[in-house]
Amino acid sequence: VAVTLRDVAAHAGVSARTVSNVVHDYPHVSTTMRAKVQASLDSLEYKPNLLARSLRRGRTRIITLLVPDIVVPYFGELAHEVVEQASDLGYTVMIDETGGVPARERALLEAAAESSWVDGVLMSSIGLSGRGLAGPGSRKPVVLLGERTARSTLDHVGIDNVAAAEEAVTHLVEGGRTRVAALGGAGSPLDATSRLRLRGYDRALKAAGLPAEGRHALTEDYRRSSAALAVRDLLDRPDPLDGLFCFSDELAAGALRALHDVGVRVPEDVAVVGFDDADASKYLTPSLTSVLPDRREIARASLDILLKRIEGAPGKPWDVRVPHELVVRESSAPAEMATPS
Amino acid sequence: VAVTLRDVAAHAGVSARTVSNVVHDYPHVSTTMRAKVQASLDSLEYKPNLLARSLRRGRTRIITLLVPDIVVPYFGELAHEVVEQASDLGYTVMIDETGGVPARERALLEAAAESSWVDGVLMSSIGLSGRGLAGPGSRKPVVLLGERTARSTLDHVGIDNVAAAEEAVTHLVEGGRTRVAALGGAGSPLDATSRLRLRGYDRALKAAGLPAEGRHALTEDYRRSSAALAVRDLLDRPDPLDGLFCFSDELAAGALRALHDVGVRVPEDVAVVGFDDADASKYLTPSLTSVLPDRREIARASLDILLKRIEGAPGKPWDVRVPHELVVRESSAPAEMATPS
DNA sequence: CTGTTAGCGCCTTCAC
């Protein structure tokens, strides 16, 4: 039932070549010819077969986006942004979830980079170290979103995690908090992102002349549930915390809930800052102060690089730093101020 | 650089046909031959070109999932489920966002159904009415997730919205609430889903002998921000509400926040129930009572139907009803009970 | 059991 280029050609009484020329707006077609062919095109409702076209051209105009988990708001919002912008650029996005599991990240990346379906891959990794990525089979361009890992030889787009974390913690310190804890980061060794945020945390405390020892709580993963346990752990220690810097909004949401459950008031007793500024964070009670990465720009820059590579751009790995911003809300009001409600 | 079937055939000293046979585990190949070919396959690292294969076979083993907005937790979780299960079935999922805009829904559905990339489409629509979908060009199977709209002639999978809403409201009434309001539903005429939930709400009130008049507040869209306005509107009316049934968890989250901001206590003053049971809802303060549709089953059933249709199954539209459940949490504790902190 | 062959639908180099 599908109408092909030949069908149109027959209908218009010309060769397939000419029809193709019209479809692609090539210059050397007479106006009358063009009109005639266009009429056939319309009346037959010709739809080019993208499979055949891509097979011929060697390009699909499809890219893959690999994220740990689309349900985690940060990745969902990133995916949203990427899909939207890619669409404007004439590209379709396939989304796959890695679960943040290194083995699965590697497998999916390899599969994507070798699959005939896609022209390139955008990968948002947390677990995978640079080593795992340098697979020799990767013939398709890959751009890394988030933290660039040590040995990685891939293009990379992300924010300055150290600076962002430092700002967040400094904000807590300036609000009068002196016993600030850090929450997040799974596994050992720590993933790259957590390591950098932890470094920013340390720097801020050092700059303020505060001790940083023993106030970092690991979490099992990046989901809310694991935050609750870690918070209870932090509260049980002597000399309890009065400030909390969470490595994600998900963790912060879990922490807020856990603090509430044990009767600790936020921000009166403990001030809390998150990371990612998920949409939901402004509707929490109290609303959450958080670090906002410029997601729009992350998507823009990474697509820009990926498409350039797809076009064959050579050269050393790019490393693009994107802006961020600390969005201050209720959860980090200064200690001294009375807070209404 | 890509190694083709012919390359392998040359390397193994056999014909392309035999290589293909080995790749597809066809029975009629001698063991020795098979071993020899397999060796070449491995050493050359042959990867079949899926584009060429699909062009030949007329099947891509890709499906499209159309949702309004991947960032809305309900759709994100649905997408997650679909991607996971499709992957187990050997299918890849392309996700596209319609924004819930009917014109865009129609355009994307048409594009997907005619695109050579996909074998079928899963569509989660809120806005689109049956009429818009019945396009004659749709040559690819389409399954509707969520509410089936009146005239639609498509397969459909969803929960019993009327019954679910009725349960939710009955739960509020049994908790001693007598002035229960409903919140949600955009546009005029109301979308199908909201209409059904509203009907369930009406039934529950009628069954309890309570008046239903004038306690339904429309929202502009399904996002949190619009809930706040609507709630304020409800509170301004004489004889203020003591129970609130929201058509989504997103709206409920916005409502909780708005109630908190004006000093109305939940659940002491007003009990709240949501719909969808998004993951985040159990971490709200107070945690949210909500209707949980069996998402896993929705994904399973819809994929099952879609694949059957792709295989060419004929027949009248299927209409599958999937289970749901009311998950009771803090936000709807009975009026009389004292609720700790 | 295995080799030969003809397309799937499109694009594009080469002639006219």
Place this chain on the structure above:
DNA sequence: GTGAAGGCGCTAACAG
């Protein structure tokens, strides 16, 4: 300015 022909890589009908 337009037509004819070949092939992208794979599969499946037909021989042998």
